[in-house]
Amino acid sequence: MTPSDVAFDQAVDLLTAGELVAFPTETVYGLGADATNPEAVAKIFAAKGRPADHPLIVHLPADEFVQQWARDIPDVAWEVMENFWPGPLTLILNKQAWVPEIITGGQDTVGLRIPGHPVALELLRRFAARNPKGGIAAPSANLFGRLSPTVASHVHAELGTQITVLDGGACSVGIESTIVDFSRCPPTILRPGHIAPAHLAAVLGVELRIETAAGAPRVSGSLPAHYAPKTPMRWIKCTELSHELKSSNKFVLLGHTPAWAAQADTLPPNQTKILPNNPIGYAQALYSALRSLDDYGADCILVEPIPETPDWSAVNDRLRRAIASSS
Numbered sequence: 001m002t003p004s005d006v007a008f009d010q011a012v013d014l015l016t017a018g019e020l021v022a023f024p025t026e027t028v029y030g031l032g033a034d035a036t037n038p039e040a041v042a043k044i045f046a047a048k049g050r051p052a053d054h055p056l057i058v059h060l061p062a063d064e065f066v067q068q069w070a071r072d073i074p075d076v077a078w079e080v081m082e083n084f085w086p087g088p089l090t091l092i093l094n095k096q097a098w099v100p101e102i103i104t105g106g107q108d109t110v111g112l113r114i115p116g117h118p119v120a121l122e123l124l125r126r127f128a129a130r131n132p133k134g135g136i137a138a139p140s141a142n143l144f145g146r147l148s149p150t151v152a153s154h155v156h157a158e159l160g161t162q163i164t165v166l167d168g169g170a171c172s173v174g175i176e177s178t179i180v181d182f183s184r185c186p187p188t189i190l191r192p193g194h195i196a197p198a199h200l201a202a203v204l205g206v207e208l209r210i211e212t213a214a215g216a217p218r219v220s221g222s223l224p225a226h227y228a229p230k231t232p233m234r235w236i237k238c239t240e241l242s243h244e245l246k247s248s249n250k251f252v253l254l255g256h257t258p259a260w261a262a263q264a265d266t267l268p269p270n271q272t273k274i275l276p277n278n279p280i281g282y283a284q285a286l287y288s289a290l291r292s293l294d295d296y297g298a299d300c301i302l303v304e305p306i307p308e309t310p311d312w313s314a315v316n317d318r319l320r321r322a323i324a325s326s327s
């Protein structure tokens, strides 16, 4: 699905005039503004209800823009960019002095990403043709703390129909980018995503640290409560499901194994979501599934536990945070 030439031009006109435009990336939909324009960026915070000290990712069309935004870039960071961009990976780098504070949340670093979605890249290229620094700041296009949108209609559901959205169809990755902080030594994964630590380590030949401390919220997604539907959620083992279903509560179910699907069979189809039994397919479908389960208006979303293996870590991370928000 590709927007028309006119739609791209209108989007660039709006961004250049300091207005917001939502656009698809391969991870989730972003809510974009001209990253060099603090008043435009302030509109993102207002639309999302996002605290002002939470920094934003700047999206770029190509490598040659990186040094306009970041300085003292280590060789390993260049290597990572070469291997994983365009793609679902954000690098935290030391910022250039001019980068607006509203982008960085007052920190000395800036988050940069070249997304892989063709619509995002086309928008970024056209924007850069008129705006020499080429940066579009974009958080996920949802209200603060809520589920990220993975299709255009979710953006309207979150932020209202007045927001201009470039429609690029469903996001192929479905969860937010992996974030690696290269301003620290060793490089540190701040948010797990589609690109796994083992893949990064194999390319770099160095182990990365994985941030676990729930310290200051440098990354808003690192707050324990985040990425959440409105309906409370909790884990429930497959073996305990049939017992639970006998209670009088109004449940909806989220599972992924054949054994769970067999148990869930007793409920009407709109009360259960069976996602692919692999981490890539599961991540891709997760937010849409949670959104439609949320719409059902149940007392609780019962979630089948996820394997505790590294390949499932990003999915586990998002579900844990969503469940933490419920309690």
Ligand code: TXA
Binding pocket: 025, 027, 028, 029, 030, 031, 054, 055, 056, 057, 090, 092, 104, 107, 109, 110, 111, 113, 115, 138, 139, 140, 141, 175, 176, 177, 179, 190, 217, 218, 219, 220, 221, 222
């Ligand atoms: O996949 C994604 O990353 C999507 C798409 C639209 O690119 N964007 C996204 O943005 O998830 P957002 O704002 O929802 O999450 C970006 C995270 C935030 O938690 C923010 O705190 C962190 O990146 N971040 C941005 N700049 C940072 C910095 N300088 N230091 C540490 N964390 C930073």
Ligand code: MG
Binding pocket: 139, 140, 148, 221
């Ligand atoms: Mg977000």
